[in-house]
Structure formats: C-alpha cells, structure tokens
Amino acid sequence: MNDNKANNEPDVVLIGAGIMSATLGMMLNELQPSLKIQVFERLDMAAAESSDAWNNAGTGHSAFCELNYTPEKPDGTVDISKAVRIAESFEISKQFWSYLIKNNIIELPTSFIKNIPHLSFVWGKDNVDFLRKRYGAMVECHLFDDMLYSENRDEIERWIPLVMHGRDSGEPVAATRMDLGTDVNFGALTRSMFNYMQDKSDVRMHFSHEVRKLRQREDGRWKIKVKDLQTGEKRNVYARYVFIGAGGGALPLLEKSDIPEGKGYGGFPVSGQWLRCTNREVIEQHRAKVYGKAAVGSPPMSVPHLDTRYINGKRELLFGPYAGFSTKFLKKGSFLDLPKSIKATNLRPMLSAGIKNLALTKYLIDQVRQSPEERVEALKDYFPNARAEDWELEVAGQRVQIIKRDPDKGGVLEFGTEVVSGANCTLAALLGASPGASTAVSIMLGLLERCFMHRMNTEEWQKKLKEMIPSYGQSLADDPELLERVRSYSSEVLGLVPAVEKK
Numbered sequence: 082m083n084d085n086k087a088n089n090e091p092d093v094v095l096i097g098a099g100i101m102s103a104t105l106g107m108m109l110n111e112l113q114p115s116l117k118i119q120v121f122e123r124l125d126m127a128a129a130e131s132s133d134a135w136n137n138a139g140t141g142h143s144a145f146c147e148l149n150y151t152p153e154k155p156d157g158t159v160d161i162s163k164a165v166r167i168a169e170s171f172e173i174s175k176q177f178w179s180y181l182i183k184n185n186i187i188e189l190p191t192s193f194i195k196n197i198p199h200l201s202f203v204w205g206k207d208n209v210d211f212l213r214k215r216y217g218a219m220v221e222c223h224l225f226d227d228m229l230y231s232e233n234r235d236e237i238e239r240w241i242p243l244v245m246h247g248r249d250s251g252e253p254v255a256a257t258r259m260d261l262g263t264d265v266n267f268g269a270l271t272r273s274m275f276n277y278m279q280d281k282s283d284v285r286m287h288f289s290h291e292v293r294k295l296r297q298r299e300d301g302r303w304k305i306k307v308k309d310l311q312t313g314e315k316r317n318v319y320a321r322y323v324f325i326g327a328g329g330g331a332l333p334l335l336e337k338s339d340i341p342e343g344k345g346y347g348g349f350p351v352s353g354q355w356l357r358c359t360n361r362e363v364i365e366q367h368r369a370k371v372y373g374k375a376a377v378g379s380p381p382m383s384v385p386h387l388d389t390r391y392i393n394g395k396r397e398l399l400f401g402p403y404a405g406f407s408t409k410f411l412k413k414g415s416f417l418d419l420p421k422s423i424k425a426t427n428l429r430p431m432l433s434a435g436i437k438n439l440a441l442t443k444y445l446i447d448q449v450r451q452s453p454e455e456r457v458e459a460l461k462d463y464f465p466n467a468r469a470e471d472w473e474l475e476v477a478g479q480r481v482q483i484i485k486r487d488p489d490k491g492g493v494l495e496f497g498t499e500v501v502s503g504a505n506c507t508l509a510a511l512l513g514a515s516p517g518a519s520t521a522v523s524i525m526l527g528l529l530e531r532c533f534m535h536r537m538n539t540e541e542w543q544k545k546l547k548e549m550i551p552s553y554g555q556s557l558a559d560d561p562e563l564l565e566r567v568r569s570y571s572s573e574v575l576g577l578v579p580a581v582e583k584k
C-alpha cells in the first residue's frame with residue numbers, strides 16, 4: 082500500500098479521543114495488531130472532555146454506594162438487578178486494566194486507580210429504613226457481601242468524621258461502607274492507552290482535527306470529511322469501520338451518518354459544577370466517597386456526593402455535582418449544539434420528552450441560578466461545619482442524555498448509555514453518559530460482539546479475549562468462586578489493598 086493510501090484508507094476510524102475510543106482502539110489493537118486505525122480528535126489532547134479527571138467524579142462505579150442503582154419497588158422490596166450488572170461490569174474493566182499493566186502497556190496502577198471506601202449515607206427515618214432494606218438485599222449477593230451497615234453514630238463518625246461533626250444528634254442516620262471502592266483517574270488512563278497506541282506503526286492520532294461529515298459510499302466504505310483546525314485544511318478519509326466515540330458530540334455525527342437506526346434520537350444536555358475544597362487541612366480529614374439520596378425532582382446522575390479524589394498525585398476533595406442546563410453538547414462546544422440537533426425525524430420525540438420533563442428542565446435551570454450561599458447550604462447537608470471560604474466553584478463535564486422515540490409516549494428521556502449501529506454494523510455510535518467510563522470495557526465488548534461477530538468467534542480472538550479478561554464469557558454474578566479469583570487477581574495487579582473494616 083502506498084503511503085498516501087495508508088493515510089487515507091484505514092480499516093477503522095475512531096472519532097474522539099476519550100475513554101471509549103481509547104478502550105475500543107486498545108482492544109482492537111491487541112486482538113488484531115495489523116488493523117490500521119486512525120483517531121480524530123477536535124481538541125489538542127486526549128481526554129480533555131468528560132474523560133478528564135476534573136470533569137467527572139472518578140468513581141469506579143461498582144454500585145456499592147450509588148442509591149439510584151437500587152430502586153425501591155412498589156411492593157417495598159429493593160431491586161438490586163441493575164447494581165449487580167454494574168458491579169460485574171466494573172470487575173470486567175479491572176481485569177482489562179490489569180492485563181494492560183501486566184503487559185507493560187500502561188503505566189503504574191497508582192497513576193490512575195486507588196482504593197477509597199465507598200459509603201452511602203442517609204438521614205431521616207424513611208431513608209434509614211430504605212438503606213437498611215437495601216443493605217439486606219445487597220449482602221445476599223456475593224458481589225456485595227463485604228458490605229458493612231451501621232446506624233451507630235460513633236461508628237459512622239469514625240468512618241466519616243466531616244459528615245458527622247456538627248450534625249443534629251436527634252436525627253436518625255445510617256451508612257453502608259464498602260472498602261473495595263475505588264477512585265479512578267479516567268483521564269490519566271485514557272492518555273496512557275493513547276500514548277501506547279501512538280507508537281504503533283498502524284495507529285495514527287490526529288489532534289485538532291474535527292470530523293465534519295460522514296457518508297457511506299457504494300463500495301461500503303465510509304467517506305469521512307475532516308478539518309484540521311490549526312491549518313484550516315480539509316480532507317477525506319475512507320474507512321471500513323467507524324466508531325463515533327465523540328461523547329456529547331456523538332449525536333450530531335450520528336445524524337450526519339444518515340443511518341436509519343439513528344433516526345428519532347435526540348439529546349438532552351445536562352451540565353455540571355463542583356465545589357472544590359482548597360483547604361488542605363480539611364481535605365486530609367476525609368477519606369471516602371460518600372453518596373446520598375438524590376433530591377426529589379432531580380435527575381438520577383445528580384446525586385450529591387462528597388468525594389476524596391486523587392488527581393495528578395494529589396489528594397483532593399470535591400462536592401457535587403450540581404446539575405444544570407446548557408444548550409452545549411460538549412464543555413468546549415457551542416450554544417447552538419442543541420438547536421442544531423433538532424431535525425424533522427426527532428422533533429416529535431424531542432418535544433414529547435421535553436413536555437414530559439418540564440419539571441426536570443425547571444429544576445436544572447434553578448440549579449444553575451443557585452447563589453454561592455445556596456450551594457454551601459447543600460454542601461452542609463453532607464459536611465455541616467463547611468465554611469464557604471474553603472471552597473471554590475469548578476465547571477464539570479457536559480452529559481447528553483438520550484431522548485428516544487417511543488411508540489406510546491412519542492419520546493422518552495433515558496439516563497443510561499446505548500450503542501446505536503447500522504449499515505451492517507460498519508458504523509456504531511455511543512450515546513448517553515451513565516454509568517459511563519467505569520463500564521467502558523463491557524460496552525466495547527458488546528460493540529465488538531455486535532460489529533465484529535465473525536472475528537469474535539474465531540479461536541484466535543477467543544483466546545486473546547480470555548487472556549485480556551479472564552472471566553470473559555462467564556457470569557461473575559452466578560459464580561462466587563470465579564468472582565473471588567478475578568477480584569484477588571485484579572486487586573493484586575492494580576495495587577488495591579483496602580484497609581478493611583471488620584463486620
């Protein structure tokens with residue numbers, strides 16, 4: 082192949098250099114190193130949107146502490162099925178990351194993952210009753226059987242002193258604790274993966290390159306129009322497979338691809354802000370991720386939490402996110418993103434979901450207009466002695482929630498992630514944002530099973546998949562012994578040695 086052809090006719094194009102493209106690129110490169118892969122990223126570095134450590138909460142979502150993953154059913158019992166799925170997915174991610182470490186593909190584990198106890202904390206009788214029930218349901222499953230539960234104020238104070246000091250002593254409180262919880266710097270992880278791939282002769286990274294259009298040609302290849310944002314030069318690239326891993330920018334590109342499967346989707350942007358602690362003395366007094374219950378009317382992903390983080394080798398403390406409304410689809414996007422995404426094909430679902438979610442829109446607008454004093458009041462629910470002068474406001478990443486056509490309701494708003502594929506699975510796009518980065522490996526395995534089925538079934542790929550993810554093809558939720566084995570393996574490789582509290 083001449084050089085010009087190699088430049089313009091890769092096998093796979095990945096649009097966007099966030100954790101999703103990095104994970105897919107890395108897997109494809111390991112499964113078939115001869116594949117020619119090109120990555121196009123509009124910004125001048127990888128992982129500068131949602132995947133950057135300051136733009137997300139860095140929670141290794143294992144469903145240990147996130148109460149929105151375990152809803153209460155009308156009969157009063159707690160449904161843990163979603164929590165089981167998410168916990169299993171995170172174990173799969175940890176196995177893949179362990180493979181990358183073991184094979185010297187990415188840097189030392191402490192640069193991106195650390196043990197941090199995950200706690201749920203609630204107050205008020207009804208919430209305490211709920212947490213007790215949730216705990217009862219969770220510990221029945223081996224994925225969660227290390228969970229601790231307490232209504233004892235002294236014990237909870239030992240676990241999370243900042244949360245308990247200054248709290249009304251007449252109020253019932255309860256907490257659960259999982260020492261196996263983690264904080265993950267998804268930005269550092271993403272950059273490590275791209276750094277490795279960048280050195281491969283068959284992988285090319287193009288920063289400051291924005292994908293403007295894409296269209297399938299008669300021969301099945303995708304014609305992708307790319308603009309170099311530094312020189313202004315435009316060119317076409319022709320690829321057999323395209324993955325739109327453009328985060329909030331995925332919906333407009335899916336619309337441009339014109340695949341029938343993409344019609345009817347819309348996006349509902351939710352922005353975010355954090356309070357970041359600037360007082361080192363305070364930061365050092367907290368070592369946990371503490372998740373509470375979402376306020377009535379708020380979207381599920383805006384559950385407030387007080388989080389220890391490890392970013393750039395430093396311990397940090399964040400509270401939030403405070404959700405908000407903005408018409409941008411990316412943090413570094415345009416206010417025209419939302420209006421430009423409205424087409425004849427998604428107008429009805431968008432209007433219908435919009436009308437049904439007016440209360441949510443109002444809630445988000447009210448959140449944006451909160452005064453600094455109101456934000457500190459919300460923080461005091463979790464840290465009663467907080468002082469405004471110890472905290473500053475930071476802008477978090479942007480999430481675009483999925484709006485989908487619905488035969489009965491016209492359109493529905495969803496809070497998960499979805500892979501939309503078409504044109505014989507030569508194009509796939511990831512929409513939505515939650516639980517997101519933590520489950521990137523399972524999401525990409527699902528995409529490979531769908532779009533590279535013929536190769537996934539070969540002995541060669543199956544063998545490699547087992548090497549990358551030892552539990553591949555088996556259920557961790559059904560097999561306690563397998564879970565124990567893969568958990569110990571990844572904990573050892575990733576250096577996750579929790580300071581375990583005894584039951």
Ligand SMILES: Cc1cc2nc3c(=O)[nH]c(=O)nc-3n(C[C@H](O)[C@H](O)[C@H](O)COP(=O)(O)OP(=O)(O)OC[C@H]3O[C@@H](n4cnc5c(N)ncnc54)[C@H](O)[C@@H]3O)c2cc1C
Pocket residue numbers: 096097098099100101102121122123124127128129130131132133136137138139140141142267290291292293326327328329330331334353402411477478479480511514515516517518519520
């Ligand atoms: C406030 C907040 C908190 C979160 N907390 C957590 C958490 O605790 N745990 C967790 O697991 N997940 C969390 N998430 C979700 C997680 O951050 C995302 O799921 C994940 O980062 C998405 O990765 P991505 O690669 O799809 O997108 P991104 O990281 O956003 O990357 C997409 C890239 O595509 C680029 N791009 C866009 N359009 C184009 C174009 N036309 N051409 C070229 N490039 C383009 C963008 O510049 C960007 O770099 C959180 C998200 C937010 C916003």
